[in-house]
Amino acid sequence: MKLARIVTLTLALAFATAATAAAQAPPQPDVDRFGPQVGETVPPFSLADQNGEARDLQSLMGPNGLMLVFSRSADW
Numbered sequence: 001m002k003l004a005r006i007v008t009l010t011l012a013l014a015f016a017t018a019a020t021a022a023a024q025a026p027p028q029p030d031v032d033r034f035g036p037q038v039g040e041t042v043p044p045f046s047l048a049d050q051n052g053e054a055r056d057l058q059s060l061m062g063p064n065g066l067m068l069v070f071s072r073s074a075d076w
Helices: 002-023
Strands: 046-048 054-056
Antiparallel strands (some): 046 054
16 A cells, blocks of 8 residues: 555656656747748858868859758757
């Protein structure tokens, strides 16, 4: 009987803690407002590659164009 009460109280505390954490979570950003959108033309840019050499849009394009893929890292 004691064990059942301890388990019940532990579960109640776990659910209450989860509900409180969810209620206090900051609002999620509207990702549709950040960065280029699907199908949008990318403005001219110049960035350093992994070797420190400057690359611009034209230097990356091949005969069939260029496909840029943007992904967010886990620590943004």
